[in-house]
Amino acid sequence: MRMPSITLPKLNFRLLKPLFTENLGLKIFSLACAFVIYAFVHSTQEAQRNMAVDLVALLPPETAHRILVTPLPPTVRVTLHGPRTLLDGLHPEDLGTFQVDLRTGRTGRIPLEPSMLGVPAGTTISLIDPAALDIVWDDLIEREIPVQVSVTGDPADGFLVKGPPEINPRTLHARGARQVLETMQAVRSEPFDVTGLAEGTHQRVLAFDHPPPRVAYDVLTTTVTVEVSRKLMERTFRAAQVHVVGSAHAVAFPPRVDVRVVGPPDIVKPLRQEQIVPRIDLKELGANVTAPNSMAIPITFDVEGCKTYITPTTVVVKW
Known part of the structure; x- marks a missing residue:
C-alpha cells in the first residue's frame, strides 16, 4: 500500500521579522542587563585554588658548625578560597614566601601560618601542606x-x-x-x-x-x-749433588743441597732432577788448591727466566 506524502508548511519569514526588529533598543538593553547579571553572579561566586609558594630558610653561619639533617621542601602547597575573579588573577609570587628562621641551629617543630603570607583582602587560606616543619640538626x-x-x-x-x-x-x-x-x-x-x-x-x-x-x-x-x-710455578729438587770443579780431591760438606726453582710454568714444569747441578769452581774463586785447605763457599745455580733458592746457601769445601 502506498503511504500518503506529508507536506510541511512553508515558513513565512515576513511574519517572523517583527519578532527581531520591533522594540530593538529594548531587546538590546535586556540582553546587556542579562550579561551584567551573569557576570556579577559569577564574579561573586566562591572558588578554590591551589598554589605552590616558595620556602626560604635562614641558616646558621658556617662558624656554628651545624648541618641541617631534615630535607626542606622547595615549595609549600597552599589552598586559597575567595571570589573567582580575585583568584584567577592571583600568582604565587603575589603571596610572598614562607620564611623560616633556623639560625639558632636547634632541633624542633616550626609551624607554617597563614600570617606568613600576604593574602589579598577577600581571600583566605584553608590549607597549608605541610602545616609544620620538623627540623633536625647535627654537628x-x-x-x-x-x-x-x-x-x-x-x-x-x-x-x-x-x-x-x-x-x-x-x-x-x-x-x-x-x-x-x-x-x-x-x-x-x-x-x-x-x-x-x-x-x-x-x-x-x-x-x-x-x-x-x-x-x-x-x-x-x-x-x-x-x-x-x-703466573709462577715452584718446584723443590732435594738432595742435589754439589759438584766442585778445580781440584780432583776437593769435597763439599754437606755434599748435597736442596734447590727451589720459582718461575713460569712452561720453564719450571719440564725440569728434571739430573738438570739441577749446583757447582763450585775453585779456579774462578782464585783458591790455592796446591796446598791443603778449606773454605766456606756460597753455592750458585741459575735457571734462565727463573729465581733459585739453595738450602743451605753455603757449603764447606776441603781439598
Missing part, C-alpha cells in the same frame, strides 16, 4: 676516611694480579653530619676490571661512589695502579 664534622678499591675479572691466560692495588690517595677528606661520618668505615670506588690484561703495570682513574646525603668529599676520584705478572 658538622670533618675526618679522613680510607679508600677501598676492589679488583674484578681475570687477566689473560697465564697471568695474575701481583699483590694488592696501589691507591693514590689512600684516604680522602670528608665533611658532613656527625651521625653519618662516624659510621663510615671506608669509601669505595668503582672496581678495577683486569679482564684480559697481560703482563705490565696498569693505571686507571676511578670515580668514588656517590657520598651519602649530607656528606661531601674533597676529591671525586682516585688513581689506582695494578701490576699483572706471569
